[in-house]
Amino acid sequence: MDKYIEEAIIELVGKEGLSVYLLLKNKENYSEFLLSEKLKININQIRNILYKFDSQNLVSFTRKKDRKKGWYIYYWTFRHDQINELIKRKKLHQLKIIDEQIMKEKTVIYYSCPNKCVRMTIEDAMEYAFVCPECGSIFNPDDSSKRMQKLNEEKKEIQELLDNFEKAKIKAIPVKTKKNLKKKKTVKKKKKSRK
Numbered sequence: 001m002d003k004y005i006e007e008a009i010i011e012l013v014g015k016e017g018l019s020v021y022l023l024l025k026n027k028e029n030y031s032e033f034l035l036s037e038k039l040k041i042n043i044n045q046i047r048n049i050l051y052k053f054d055s056q057n058l059v060s061f062t063r064k065k066d067r068k069k070g071w072y073i074y075y076w077t078f079r080h081d082q083i084n085e086l087i088k089r090k091k092l093h094q095l096k097i098i099d100e101q102i103m104k105e106k107t108v109i110y111y112s113c114p115n116k117c118v119r120m121t122i123e124d125a126m127e128y129a130f131v132c133p134e135c136g137s138i139f140n141p142d143d144s145s146k147r148m149q150k151l152n153e154e155k156k157e158i159q160e161l162l163d164n165f166e167k168a169k170i171k172a173i174p175v176k177t178k179k180n181l182k183k184k185k186t187v188k189k190k191k192k193s194r195k
Helices: 002-013 014-025 033-039 043-055 081-106 124-127 145-162 179-193
Strands: 061-067 072-078 111-113 119-120
Touching: 002 014, 002 043, 002 081, 014 033, 014 043, 014 072, 033 043, 033 072, 043 061, 043 072, 081 145, 111 124, 119 124
Parallel strands: none
Antiparallel strands: 061 072, 111 119
8 A cells, every 4th residue: 555655645746745754654743844854855845745735635734833933833744544535536537547548449440660660540540641650661450459458457456456445545543633632621620510
C-alpha cells in the first residue's frame, strides 16, 4: 500500500511532498517550522506543499497564536483516511482510461511501420498513402492483440487492487485536539456537581 501512497503523493506535489509526508505521517499536530527545519526546506515551500495537501483534504491543521511574536503557527496532521480515497479515485480514473483504450483498440483499425517508427489509424495512414513519414517504409496492418493483452492485464491488476482496497486500507489516526479534550473535562465536572 505504501507504494501506491508514495506514487499518489509524488504525482500530487512532487518528491519534496513525499519527504513532507514521510516526516508527517506518524505525527500529530506537527509544527510547520519544525518541518522546515528538519527537511531543510524554506518555510514558504513547506507551506506550499501543505496547501496542496490541504486542497486534496489530506491534512488537517490547528493554529495557535505565538504570544511573543503575535503571529499564528500552524500545526499539521496527515489524514490517512483521505489518502486512501485519493488513491481509490486515481485508480478508478486509470481504470476508466484503460477501458476507453481497450474499446478503441477493438473498434479502430491501426497500421504501423515495420521499423516501429509510428502507429496510425487507417484514416491517418491513408493520408500518408500507407508510407511511413519517418523512414519511408510501407505500413503493415497492426496486430492489436499484444496491446490488448497488456491493457487487460493492467485492468485486472487495478481491479484486484480496488477489490482488496478495504482490506489494505491504512488505519486512520484519530486527530485529538485540545478543544475536544476540554469538552470532555467540562462534561465530567458537570456530572459531579449534580450528585
